[in-house]
Amino acid sequence: MNFTLERAFSDRRVLKVISGLNNFDSNRVAATVKAAHHGGASFLDIAADADLVKMAKQLTDLPICVSAVEPEKFLKAVAAGADLIEIGNFDSFYAQGIRFEAEEVLALTKQTRALLPRIALSVTVPHILTLDQQVQLAEELVASGADIIQTEGGTSSKPQNIGSLGLIEKAAPTLAAAYEISRVVSVPVLCASGISNVTAPLAIAAGAAGVGVGSAINQLNSEIAMIAAVRSLVEAIGTKVEINR
Numbered sequence: 164m165n166f167t168l169e170r171a172f173s174d175r176r177v178l179k180v181i182s183g184l185n186n187f188d189s190n191r192v193a194a195t196v197k198a199a200h201h202g203g204a205s206f207l208d209i210a211a212d213a214d215l216v217k218m219a220k221q222l223t224d225l226p227i228c229v230s231a232v233e234p235e236k237f238l239k240a241v242a243a244g245a246d247l248i249e250i251g252n253f254d255s256f257y258a259q260g261i262r263f264e265a266e267e268v269l270a271l272t273k274q275t276r277a278l279l280p281r282i283a284l285s286v287t288v289p290h291i292l293t294l295d296q297q298v299q300l301a302e303e304l305v306a307s308g309a310d311i312i313q314t315e316g317g318t319s320s321k322p323q324n325i326g327s328l329g330l331i332e333k334a335a336p337t338l339a340a341a342y343e344i345s346r347v348v349s350v351p352v353l354c355a356s357g358i359s360n361v362t363a364p365l366a367i368a369a370g371a372a373g374v375g376v377g378s379a380i381n382q383l384n385s386e387i388a389m390i391a392a393v394r395s396l397v398e399a400i401g402t403k404v405e406i407n408r
């Protein structure tokens with residue numbers, strides 16, 4: 164992890180822009196990379212694909228994280244220049260009826276660490292687990308070599324309202340997980356899935372070191388709008404909100 168990213172984690176102002184674990188469309192990924200670069204994001208999260216990593220490295224000097232659920236896929240991506248690796252971003256699998264249980268995520272973490280013992284490793288805790296199970300898994304993941312824990316939950320939440328209240332409802336599962344997990348682990352927690360510029364400050368206040376945001380950026384239809392969304396999130400993370408802990 165480079166110094167600038169380490170500083171962002173230390174300052175608890177990290178913004179990770181996610182293009183999608185199953186997004187191998189080079190044009191769409193490139194648009195997300197450019198938005199993250201020009202918008203002031205801390206780092207990027209793209210699919211674990213060597214060609215995508217090489218392309219991203221030509222477009223930005225931001226650190227590149229690659230995501231996969233198959234440890235061997237990390238090897239070529241890291242050889243191509245990936246700076247961090249992520250087991251997770253499970254959201255795309257839930258719609259297919261694919262679940263990731265605690266035992267499987269822990270096993271994937273141990274396999275990945277055996278293959279790549281030194282690179283910075285982030286692991287997502289599945290939101291399908293109860294909160295106490297998420298906390299227990301997070302502790303086991305850190306003991307097994309995870310350097311960053313990521314929370315999720317936005318895809319399964321069903322907001323009953325529109326506007327700001329709906330955005331808070333959508334983020335509630337991942338915010339709750341970030342709050343509980345950050346109290347017991349010694350590594351940074353990233354709050355992802357369902358996060359917006361409304362809820363990003365709440366994630367920081369809940370104990371997260373930063374947020375991961377995907378669809379709120381990569382589903383926009385113009386580069387200007389994507390850059391504006393990234394900048395809005397960067398500003399939101401700088402907003403101080405206090406929650407008694």
